[in-house]
Amino acid sequence: MHALQIGLIGDRNDDVVAHRAIPLALGMAADACGVEIEPVWVSTEQVGDGAALAEFDGIWCVPASPYRSMEGALTAIQVARERHVPFLGTCGGFQHAVIEYARNVLGWIDAEHAETAPQAQRQVIVPLLCSLVEVTDAVQLVAGSRLAQAYGATSIVEGYHCNYGLSPDFRQALASGPLRINAVDDADDVRGIELDDHPFFIATLFQHERGALQGRLPPLVRAFVQTMIDTY
Secondary structure (H helix, E strand, O other): OOOEEEEEEOOOOOOOHHHHHHHHHHHHHHHHHOOOEEEEEEOHHHOOOOHHHHHOOEEEEOOOOOOOOHHHHHHHHHHHHHOOOOEEEEOHHHHHHHHHHHHHOOOOOOOEEOOOOOOOOOEEEEEEEEEEEEEEEEEEEOOOOHHHHHHOOOEEEEEEEEEEEEOHHHHHHHOOOOEEEEEEOOOOOEEEEEEOOOOOEEEEOOOHHHHHHHOOOOHHHHHHHHHHHHHO
């Protein structure tokens, strides 16, 4: 089997904790699954029409937004969703997966992110009531979800570095079709989503990849890699 190529969509910055953690997490998952992995950083400005991204075995939309090109990030997510490329999104990746789905599946072409479009009428991503910058918090996983299966549990604790999340005003509409809520916090605020009828399309507001910096293999990264092996 060839080395799995994973496109890391985002604007690399080694000052970002998650950016340092992601290659470690993928390396740990590669060892656990018995494969080689080649992470390829793709800046959002380089995505273009996204055609080349379909050649990746997996796509990960990484933290640290606002991205230099929001359209680049959305295009990458659309490619992963429509072409059934295994997809993982964390933090900013979660936020933009919501926007991509709202625009291209629900037809809300005016769906926006409050950070980059503070005057927009339809903000599906809004400031959190309580900041989650460098916060560790409990997360409840929906039983039977792909996320819960990856963790082998329905209650976990994970870390965040985030100020924005899903607007409660759009929660029901967003989750009324194949997009499912798979994780909430103790206040029932959405912390994760996944897509039915897709090999692997999961996005979380929490940054599970950070566990690699403490020597822990993130269960979701392992599941992501295993899906690539299974669908190769």
